[in-house]
Amino acid sequence: MATQDAAHAAEASVGMPQIDFSTYPNQIFWLVVSIIVLYFIVAKVALPRIGSVIEDRHNAVANDIEQAAEFKRKAEEAEAAYNAALAEARAQAMQIAGEAKAEIKADVDAAIAKADAEIAAKAAESSVRIEEIRASALKSIEEVAGVAATDIVAAIMPSATDDKALKAAVAARLKG
């Protein structure tokens, strides 16, 4: 008890250990040593390592964002290409349909023209035949009339045998 009190008394005489200057060299020496050691740990190991990790992460995130943008751009390109292909296909389909329509129309027109031509040809042929028939009919009438006139003339005046004059007379009559 007495020794403890003595120790307390000794410490009490110190008062504030903070202003016990005899310990200052010791504290300052060890402070300098600690700070230098800590400085080397911080400057040579800790900060470069943590800094590089943070930078790597930053780069990785930036890369990922860039890549995502790239993918988005590609998707947009693909969509544009799809739309273009679709529009082209539609245009082509329309063109094919138009061509087919035009072709069919041309065929039909040609068929109609051909039919018209055939009809016209047939009509022309028919009219020629009709003309022929009419002509032959007229000729027959003339012949019949001539023969009849000759016969009649022969019956009435057997002396008159000028066939040529007779025929001319009949033709003149028929024309009149």
Next chain:
Amino acid sequence: MSTESTTEEAASAFNIHPMDQFVVHPLFGDGPIQWYTPTNVTLWMALAVLAAFVVLVVGSRGRAMVPSRSQSVAEMTYGFVRKMIEDITGKEGLAYFPHIMTAFLFILFANLLGLLPYSFSTTSHVAVTGVLALTVFLTVTVIGFVKNGPSFIKLFWVSSAPLALRPVLFLIELISYFVRPVSHSIRLGGNLMAGHAVVKVFAGFAGALGIGAVIPITAIVAVYGLELLVAFIQAYVFTILTVVYLNDALHPSH
């Protein structure tokens, strides 16, 4: 005799020694304290350095892209100090990032370790905080003159004030500049010392009050929480003032 001994007992029950915790003593033996003697100062400073090493270096050993918890703590500490320097001084201050980081880590871990029971708070000693503050003061002054030459004096010449006032302000600014290391060191050491002494005083009451000790123990818990906050805040305050002083040296014009 018996009455005398009881009074002595009663006296010793209230014989609180709140400053005993700050006594520097040798780790081995009981001899005089030379400058090289390993003392409790050596032990607790070494532990502070070790704690900083564990948190920053061991904590970040994974170097993971997605950080683990310990790596997050290391990165947060890194980012916290770095951002503080960048916000106050801009990019130029980053050259002193390792130095400021060292000061911050040392003070922070010395403060926190000092809160362990039976520990020794190295940062409660003016010898320690004074050397730290003087180092900051001298370094910043040298940087100021090296970077700006004699125009560093403009720091004290308040050109925005009326001309007649400028010499007076010059004197005031000059005095306040030289008082900086004093306030810088006493603020940290005083806060730590006062808080720890208060805890010790309450602990002394608790020993003497028997069942009534509940009250001082509750007070100790509250003060301990406060001291935990103070440990962080004082490390932060010391660091941010260092950065502000550094900024004055880098950009002395007001």
